Amino acid sequence: MAGGLAKLLGPWRPFAAEKLAANGQKPLKAAIVFYSATGSTLKVAKAIHKGMKPVIDCDYFPIKKADPKKMAKYDLFVLGGPIWYSRETANLKLFVHLMPQMPGKLCVLFCTHGVGPNGFMKSLAQTVLKRNLSIIGWSDWYGGVFHVLHQPKPYHTDGHPDSLDLQEAEAFGRAMAEKAQKIVAGDTHLIPEIPTTGTLWTSMEMGMGGGGVSAPQPGAAGGGAPSGAPGGGPSAPAGKMPGKTMAAGLAVAGAPGRSTAPAGPSGSSAAGGPGGSGAPSGPSPAGGQSSGGGGDIVRSTKLPSFDMTKCAYPRCDACVDLCPVDAINIAVNAPGRSASGDELLVKSGCISCSLCERVCVYDGVVQGDNGPHPKTSHAIDMKKCTYPKCTLCLDNCLQNAIDFSHNPPLFHHNCEGCDMCWCVCPTGAVSIPNLAVTQAAMANRGGMPGAASGGKSSQAAGPMSGGAVGEVAADPVKAAAERLQGISPISSPFRRLVPLDKIGYDHLIMENKNTPRIIVDPENGNTTFCSTSCKV
Numbered sequence: 001m002a003g004g005l006a007k008l009l010g011p012w013r014p015f016a017a018e019k020l021a022a023n024g025q026k027p028l029k030a031a032i033v034f035y036s037a038t039g040s041t042l043k044v045a046k047a048i049h050k051g052m053k054p055v056i057d058c059d060y061f062p063i064k065k066a067d068p069k070k071m072a073k074y075d076l077f078v079l080g081g082p083i084w085y086s087r088e089t090a091n092l093k094l095f096v097h098l099m100p101q102m103p104g105k106l107c108v109l110f111c112t113h114g115v116g117p118n119g120f121m122k123s124l125a126q127t128v129l130k131r132n133l134s135i136i137g138w139s140d141w142y143g144g145v146f147h148v149l150h151q152p153k154p155y156h157t158d159g160h161p162d163s164l165d166l167q168e169a170e171a172f173g174r175a176m177a178e179k180a181q182k183i184v185a186g187d188t189h190l191i192p193e194i195p196t197t198g199t200l201w202t203s204m205e206m207g208m209g210g211g212g213v214s215a216p217q218p219g220a221a222g223g224g225a226p227s228g229a230p231g232g233g234p235s236a237p238a239g240k241m242p243g244k245t246m247a248a249g250l251a252v253a254g255a256p257g258r259s260t261a262p263a264g265p266s267g268s269s270a271a272g273g274p275g276g277s278g279a280p281s282g283p284s285p286a287g288g289q290s291s292g293g294g295g296d297i298v299r300s301t302k303l304p305s306f307d308m309t310k311c312a313y314p315r316c317d318a319c320v321d322l323c324p325v326d327a328i329n330i331a332v333n334a335p336g337r338s339a340s341g342d343e344l345l346v347k348s349g350c351i352s353c354s355l356c357e358r359v360c361v362y363d364g365v366v367q368g369d370n371g372p373h374p375k376t377s378h379a380i381d382m383k384k385c386t387y388p389k390c391t392l393c394l395d396n397c398l399q400n401a402i403d404f405s406h407n408p409p410l411f412h413h414n415c416e417g418c419d420m421c422w423c424v425c426p427t428g429a430v431s432i433p434n435l436a437v438t439q440a441a442m443a444n445r446g447g448m449p450g451a452a453s454g455g456k457s458s459q460a461a462g463p464m465s466g467g468a469v470g471e472v473a474a475d476p477v478k479a480a481a482e483r484l485q486g487i488s489p490i491s492s493p494f495r496r497l498v499p500l501d502k503i504g505y506d507h508l509i510m511e512n513k514n515t516p517r518i519i520v521d522p523e524n525g526n527t528t529f530c531s532t533s534c535k536v
Helices: 003-009 015-022 040-052 090-098 120-130 163-184 318-322 355-359 420-424 435-445 476-485
Strands: 029-034 057-062 076-084 106-113 134-142 518-520 527-529
Touching: 029 040, 029 090, 040 057, 040 076, 040 106, 040 134, 040 163, 076 090, 076 120, 076 163, 090 120, 090 318, 090 355, 106 120, 106 163, 120 134, 134 163, 318 355, 420 518
Parallel strands: 029 057, 029 076, 076 106, 106 134
Antiparallel strands: 518 527
């Protein structure tokens, strides 16, 4: 175990479990539910599970194998995934939405990312709190980048999570299990307050401004100083949280070999696209960024449209419940009349984040090209495709958005635009017709070297400028490198595993002509980037 962290946590003692038994309470049962695209989150989830299972009974589910309707038997939930578009992935958000109400039960959040975790905790917490869960801790880890098409390969965070990261994740799992036992045994003062500021709890995207989660923390009654530390230690003061936190305030930046997250807001990460480990969360569905610190939101003029002939409301209310700014009012569609998408939206509130499109499983919402930041579209050439012999695109589609009942196959509107289908196809049957358009849009936004606009961002690059929020980066990828180096005034130390001179600035992921582009091992979380020919 990482020495500094082990010293902070101390030896494990099962006194909380003994206290539960003395009170006649049943042992706790935990469920780890996670989504992992290219293995980083999978590795962290396994390590957390390894740390938890000696303390409490703990099940472990990749999200496609978990049933949200069968979660009521668990007492503690550990929810994790990569950060995409400055939020959790839509499948994780929808999973929590479909869970039953869980008053009195506990939850832990974790994420992986390629630059910073901003937006994930805040976005997921908003949904978790609606299920009446009490959030007792959170943490984040770096991960490699494999399918953010406009990013270089090798990438800055490749090699993470490594053995030190996973030792910490194991310790985190054990700490959260112990903490849950203490809380259930009566130590409710250990439930932390949800921060309103700090690196992990602000977002530069989705129109969130710079504030934190405002919903009250259920189950926090019981008094005592707010704390997220495993042993009930003090949380970091609001606004002064360390760049890398653990369990809501236990700073681990001093642990040997520890990779601490950049301290500045990084909702747009290295800028551009859903990250393989939550890396660079790029073409922002929000169509712009806040100016940081709760400033004005730059909104796209493109509003989503609603097809009420496909809408299943009120049986399904995912778009209404999960809208981050409560801008959808389907109730105006009274029985016997139809309502246009224009009527359904509180236009002054809609931030064009496209989340409503991503969580609609009925194709009832369309965001379209999202103004200046279009989502990648996909097509399958059935002359090259070997389905049903090969199902790799289906297996790796987090949204189950590919429909082979049509010829050619149909991609439903809830596609996240992660491009995993394109990356894993061994025959080159999957194409991205608008690849040049989307990458140019990302470049103009500040996420690609040698941008189409002459290497300069057409919008404020925000924290990825490598300087003050709002500056424009002449070379945004270089600025990201400097930020990870610790040169930027808004950065924190980063444990680099790939030497800076080895970053593949001249080898963007989108330029890889090999098929498959990557090979993902769904059991062990090991992903191979096929810079030369790979065999599946």
